[in-house]
Amino acid sequence: MKEPLALGIDMGGTNTAYGFVNSRGHIVRKGSLPTTGHTGVEGFIADFKKVLDPVIKELGRENIIGAGIGAPNGNIYTGEIVFAPNMPWKGIIPMAKLVGDALGIKATLTNDANAAGIGEMMYGAAKGMKDFILVTLGTGLGSGFVANGHMIYGHDGLAGELGHVIAVRDGRKCNCGRYGCLERYASATGIVITAEEWLEQRTDTTILRTHTGKLTAKAIQDAAHAGDAMALALYEYTGKILGQTLADMVAITSPQAIIFFGGLANAGDMLLHPIKKHLEDNLLNIYKNKVRIMQSALPDADAAILGASALVW
Amino acid sequence: MKEPLALGIDMGGTNTAYGFVNSRGHIVRKGSLPTTGHTGVEGFIADFKKVLDPVIKELGRENIIGAGIGAPNGNIYTGEIVFAPNMPWKGIIPMAKLVGDALGIKATLTNDANAAGIGEMMYGAAKGMKDFILVTLGTGLGSGFVANGHMIYGHDGLAGELGHVIAVRDGRKCNCGRYGCLERYASATGIVITAEEWLEQRTDTTILRTHTGKLTAKAIQDAAHAGDAMALALYEYTGKILGQTLADMVAITSPQAIIFFGGLANAGDMLLHPIKKHLEDNLLNIYKNKVRIMQSALPDADAAILGASALVW
Numbered sequence: 266m267k268e269p270l271a272l273g274i275d276m277g278g279t280n281t282a283y284g285f286v287n288s289r290g291h292i293v294r295k296g297s298l299p300t301t302g303h304t305g306v307e308g309f310i311a312d313f314k315k316v317l318d319p320v321i322k323e324l325g326r327e328n329i330i331g332a333g334i335g336a337p338n339g340n341i342y343t344g345e346i347v348f349a350p351n352m353p354w355k356g357i358i359p360m361a362k363l364v365g366d367a368l369g370i371k372a373t374l375t376n377d378a379n380a381a382g383i384g385e386m387m388y389g390a391a392k393g394m395k396d397f398i399l400v401t402l403g404t405g406l407g408s409g410f411v412a413n414g415h416m417i418y419g420h421d422g423l424a425g426e427l428g429h430v431i432a433v434r435d436g437r438k439c440n441c442g443r444y445g446c447l448e449r450y451a452s453a454t455g456i457v458i459t460a461e462e463w464l465e466q467r468t469d470t471t472i473l474r475t476h477t478g479k480l481t482a483k484a485i486q487d488a489a490h491a492g493d494a495m496a497l498a499l500y501e502y503t504g505k506i507l508g509q510t511l512a513d514m515v516a517i518t519s520p521q522a523i524i525f526f527g528g529l530a531n532a533g534d535m536l537l538h539p540i541k542k543h544l545e546d547n548l549l550n551i552y553k554n555k556v557r558i559m560q561s562a563l564p565d566a567d568a569a570i571l572g573a574s575a576l577v578w
Numbered sequence: 579m580k581e582p583l584a585l586g587i588d589m590g591g592t593n594t595a596y597g598f599v600n601s602r603g604h605i606v607r608k609g610s611l612p613t614t615g616h617t618g619v620e621g622f623i624a625d626f627k628k629v630l631d632p633v634i635k636e637l638g639r640e641n642i643i644g645a646g647i648g649a650p651n652g653n654i655y656t657g658e659i660v661f662a663p664n665m666p667w668k669g670i671i672p673m674a675k676l677v678g679d680a681l682g683i684k685a686t687l688t689n690d691a692n693a694a695g696i697g698e699m700m701y702g703a704a705k706g707m708k709d710f711i712l713v714t715l716g717t718g719l720g721s722g723f724v725a726n727g728h729m730i731y732g733h734d735g736l737a738g739e740l741g742h743v744i745a746v747r748d749g750r751k752c753n754c755g756r757y758g759c760l761e762r763y764a765s766a767t768g769i770v771i772t773a774e775e776w777l778e779q780r781t782d783t784t785i786l787r788t789h790t791g792k793l794t795a796k797a798i799q800d801a802a803h804a805g806d807a808m809a810l811a812l813y814e815y816t817g818k819i820l821g822q823t824l825a826d827m828v829a830i831t832s833p834q835a836i837i838f839f840g841g842l843a844n845a846g847d848m849l850l851h852p853i854k855k856h857l858e859d860n861l862l863n864i865y866k867n868k869v870r871i872m873q874s875a876l877p878d879a880d881a882a883i884l885g886a887s888a889l890v891w
Contacts, residue, residue: 338864348863348864394733396732396733396737412725412731412732413728413730413731415725415726415728417725417726417830417831418726419709419725419832419833420707420708420709420833420834420868421832421834422832423865424709424725424830424831425829425830425832426829426862427829427830429862430826430829430830431826431860434822441862441863442863443862509747512744513743513744516737516738516739516740516742517723517737517739517830517831518723518730518732519731519733519734519735519736519738520732520733521734547744547756549739549756550661550755551651551660551736
């Protein structure tokens with residue numbers, strides 16, 4: 266006898282991960298494919314179908330009761346991805362319909378970070394919390410703001426774009442066309458930009474100078490683990506920008522916790538300690554020593570897959 | 579036969595206004611007294627009792643079913659005013675209990691701007707809206723963020739302190755001890771500080787130079803109405819700071835409107851047009867041309883009184 270499963274899909278700027286989730290929140294089968302490198306969105310959908318169809322056949326199409334998708338700039342009201350600066354496709358993409366039609370499964374879609382927030386609330390670090398902020402530090406910076414137990418979607422379904430809050434007025438140019446967005450500093454992409462700037466401007470010795478090929482957030486993490494001073498300073502700087510900006514967000518929703526996940530958050534305390542320090546330094550006194558800074562309790566992209574799958578139930 | 583009435587109290591840094599409100603949202607009797615100039619909070623409560631007791635007697639104590647208070651840094655969960663930088667009393671003031679005991683009426687308390695937001699949602703410009711931001715521009719800057727039809731109170735009841743979001747990093751010193759808070763620029767106090775700075779730094783002719791006594795937001799409004807270039811530029815500057823900061827807030831809650839009230843908002847389009855322009859200039863593209871900038875439809879402090887009274891029903 267087969268159990269009913271929900272397909273959770275986490276679309277990121279780099280990778281698209283999927284998982285088939287049972288009603289108890291266990292991922293019984295998962296996988297991923299690159300989001301980039303296909304011929305347009307049609308090519309991506311065709312390649313996604315090629316990967317998924319055999320798995321769906323194996324699990325039994327009749328057991329898959331629906332698909333939930335988390336994607337950058339995803340709109341839960343329309344099922345569209347709307348002008349996502351870090352995705353390979355521009356404009357408005359009716360992704361829920363495209364995926365649903367291709368797989369023959371009814372699909373719904375929301376913002377990837379909102380999906381992750383729902384995953385954390387149902388199965389992760391935010392279990393039992395009614396007010397928290399979920400921050401995803403991947404290629405870009407995504408967020409989900411939960412207030413009074415409900416995700417804030419906004420009047421048009423597009424709320425929660427913390428990555429495009431201005432962290433540095435007239436700062437780095439962002440993919441969105443504006444300047445100084447938080448995600449240009451605090452994301453896997455952002456910390457690499459900072460590192461590249463520092464390597465050019467500074468002369469201090471660092472393992473990072475000997476890195477071959479394009480510098481990555483993972484290389485910075487490895488260097489920091491090895492005690493490299495510049496790599497550690499990169500986390501301090503990134504944590505400062507995040508802490509400063511999050512202090513302003515705390516003044517809006519007064520959350521009991523801010524939960525981080527995504528590639529950059531895997532640095533753990535090397536990043537979380539500076540965030541916590543600079544958050545506290547910048548908080549209005551009524552909020553001091555109240556906000557927990559936490560790492561996601563769910564492995565890798567599971568929060569987003571679980572959250573996306575939760576759209577189905 | 580008498581109808582049941584709720585006492586709504588709007589406590590500000592300068593004045594405390596009260597109104598007795600019937601179940602249809604009509605204020606049947608109102609008045610005010612200064613918040614400052616009393617001997618401590620005990621003196622204020624004693625003087626408030628002196629003003630209110632005769633009115634309560636006249637309306638019939640048995641008809642007053644309760645009191646709702648809106649106050650800066652008011653906490654709906656505890657009934658306390660918590661470290662309000664613009665109030666004459668420091669520390670934590672159990673205001674709901676003090677007022678309730680003095681008047682012999684059960685009292686509840688919330689943030690003044692949250693109260694105003696509830697008033698706007700029930701009786702004013704936000705009627706029928708589920709996602710909006712209410713901004714009060716008085717002595718300080720208060721705010722209420724409504725998402726999905728509910729006021730965002732945060733885990734501790736202290737959410738919605740937009741006035742203490744950092745608008746200018748390392749900017750003007752704020753009463754809260756930090757630097758660059760929005761309310762030091764965008765409030766009746768803030769626009770006067772800007773004017774005083776400009777009068778010292780600049781040499782251009784302006785009616786404001788001939789103002790006798792301490793400059794006020796009202797004097798700036800009068801000068802702007804008379805076509806004074808510096809006064810108009812003061813609204814442009816204040817609107818720029820507000821528009822820039824609110825663009826970041828839109829990215830968090832994606833509201834369908836931002837509603838302004840309070841003394842400074844009485845300047846109307848002289849202030850709202852610059853806010854709208856700079857908001858749009860700074861918005862992420864997905865939010866452009868969607869957010870209405872509105873003035874409160876409720877006269878004077880009625881929104882706050884009505885909202886405070888709504889805590890009772």
